[in-house]
Amino acid sequence: MNILDLFFPRICFGCGHIGKYFCRKCSLQIRYFSPQICPVCTRPAFDGVTHDFCRSRYTLDGLTSIFRYEGIIKIGVKKIKYKWAYDICREIISLLPPNLELPINRYSDTNHILIPVPLHPKRLRWRGFNQAEILGKIIAENTGWQIKKDIIIRGKETKNQADLKRNERLKNMIGAFSINPKYKSADLRETNFIVFDDVWTTGATLRNCSNVLKRFGAGKVWGLTLAHG
Known part of the structure; x- marks a missing residue:
């Protein structure tokens, strides 16, 4: 204390x-989220691996969501965005299995880099922190994964996803992300990434992140979320 x-x-x-x-x-x-789903069609998929018939050049290669977005997890995730963010994040991460393993480890023989979904600079200034970055940093500390927070930038100021309907959310994220100009395609080529966000709802955010990474030459891109709603 x-x-x-x-x-x-x-x-x-x-x-x-x-x-x-x-x-x-x-x-x-x-409750843990199960079964895992294909990030394209959102139907059940073994290990959350994208179905062969859903896969295209720029899609996510798979998706892992840890908790169901309900009960105290839902309350906690909402609270993170407004106060005591770091303390709540620490407690939520302490609820994770001690040996958290992503299926990507079974489908990739190279190291991967964790990228927290970025906030638009204006929203970051207003909130003072990025909850995905805080959670991602704690997860990286516990797993030994490398984390990079500046590869993807959010150049388009989008409406709050929570206030939108499904179709509006999908349109809202189009063109929201790009690769930081400091990186060249050669820096990302064949590198595997895990893009992390707090909650998967429609998947628009992570799908768009995968799109920009793969268009820039990234290898495998896996989605990871704390919860699935």
């Missing part, structure tokens, strides 16, 4: 018990 806990005690998002945001009892009710 630190001094902040005395003035701002952690209260469980599920039952209100003081001590943790995710108490032991409520944590037992958290």
Whole structure:
């Protein structure tokens, strides 16, 4: 316990018990997302690997979502965006299996780089932090993955995805991302990436990130999300 806990005690998002945001009892009710799905057609797929008949040159090669976006996970993810982000992120990551393995490890024999989905600079200034970056950094620390936060940039200011319907979300993300001009195609060629975001809803965000990476010469691109809603 630190001094902040005395003035701002952690209260469980599920039952209100003081001590943790995710108490032991409520944590037992958290469900992992299963079965994994193809990131193109969103139907069940073994290991979340993109179906052969769904695959194209620029699609995600697979997708792993860890939790179902419900209950205290849903509350926690929403809270991250507004306050106590780092503390909540730490607790959420502590709920992950101790030996988190992505199926990409079984389908790729080279190292991969974790890329947190970036915020537009204006939204980043308003919020003060990027929750995907915080979560991604903690995951990278726990897994030993390399993380790079500046490869993809968000040049288009988009509307809040949570306020839009499915078709609007898909259109909203078109042209939102690009590769940082500091990188050349040779820097990314045949490199494998894991693009991380907090929640998969329509998949528009991760699909667009995969598109720009592969058009720039990237190898495999796998999607990873904390939750699937």
